[in-house]
Amino acid sequence: MKSLKHGLLAASCLMFASTSALAAAPTGRANPRLMGTRAIVACDAVEKSCGVASISFPAGISGLVPYGRPDVAIATMFYPSVDDAEAVLARVDAGNTAQQAVDYVFSVDPYADYRQLAVVKLNPNGTITVGQQTGAQNAPQRCAVKGATFVVQANNQTTATVCDAMASAFQRTTGSLPQRLLTSLRAGARVGHDNNGERSGVIRVWTSENESTFYTKVLADAVVHSSRTALKDLEVEMNRYQATIAAPYASDLIPLDAETAKVVKSTLSAAGYYTGVIDGTWNDAAEAALDAFNWNTLFFLKPTVVVNGQRKIDGPLVNYLRNVDPKALILGGE
Incomplete structure (x- = not known):
């Protein structure tokens, strides 16, 4: 050999x-x-x-x-x-x-x-x-x-x-x-x-x-x-x-539980989209804030959805919001 x-x-x-x-043959310098x-x-x-x-x-x-x-x-x-x-x-x-x-x-x-x-x-x-x-x-x-x-x-x-x-x-x-x-x-x-x-x-x-x-x-x-x-x-x-960038997959939906709701609300609040209480509940004001964020930030809209009686949200979106700098989400901001 x-x-x-x-x-x-x-x-x-x-x-x-x-x-x-x-x-071409490798140069031998790798x-x-x-x-x-x-x-x-x-x-x-x-x-x-x-x-x-x-x-x-x-x-x-x-x-x-x-x-x-x-x-x-x-x-x-x-x-x-x-x-x-x-x-x-x-x-x-x-x-x-x-x-x-x-x-x-x-x-x-x-x-x-x-x-x-x-x-x-x-x-x-x-x-x-x-x-x-x-x-x-x-x-x-x-x-x-x-x-x-x-x-x-x-x-x-x-x-x-x-x-x-x-x-x-x-x-x-x-x-x-x-x-x-x-x-x-x-x-x-x-x-x-x-x-x-x-x-x-x-x-x-x-x-x-x-x-x-x-x-x-x-x-x-x-x-x-x-x-x-x-x-x-x-x-x-x-x-x-x-x-x-990508359209959502149903297989990536996760339950919108209390911890997830807090994460989403907290980031949307810091980015100026949500002005309500940051807790584990989800209401019309939170959905409206998410909708505004969707229109200003995402290529494909990703609202929450109800599946078999349970409200769910896109998992990659939640993980994105969990780690993003909220100031980077402010439309037209510096």
Whole structure:
């Protein structure tokens, strides 16, 4: 088995027969100490969406790890490769399953030993295929779990159990795909993390079904660079995007209980929308304040709704209000 240094210098180009794309060889200057991350790749046949959530140490993983569109999501890791990702897209478009596409790419890539590649494909008939491979020269403490609709993979971790934790959480969780991807990342953090620490992350989900696709196919987009609280920041950014840009999902509705009512009222009051008592009740004045906030701030309106006799509210919106600077919500304010 060739060494990493020899592997990086051995070839000058890579030709993928399926795409006729010429890929330059790595320069050999990439720092292997920073290679390593964990990610989950998944599709949802009901939402008609696919996405990637990943967290690692170095800034810039948002441009390295996730590739995709509403019907396919890809995570290319350890020594990431845009050419591998594009070759996978070409293969699945030609009719390959996700695993067939991954297997082909690994068979022609001279650096396959140093790759970790996960693919999930949503077919027009609603079926989903998954594929994954990890090269033999990948980092220690690597792992991978394939489910019916998702793949979890990781390398250079403090423990290889992160994959099982992330997979289990994703399968147990309800809600929209972005929220389930986030929950999976959080579950992994409870048992382990990147050996270098986790300072940067990305959650990106594409969809063809949400009402927002008239304007954009990006259902969720959150990016964090070089933060000591990267996972928390990623959660804040994703809820901010999903609450303000994406149309709501019924699966993200949560009960408007007393604690939630206080959170919403408090933020609306600080932003100048609500002037009543900040308590755990909900009344017409609170709904009017939320309505005014909706019209001034959100791309899609998210009022409270009554489901089976219980008043509910959009969960990402509540989380957004819980963490936002209220002054940033003041229309025309400085």
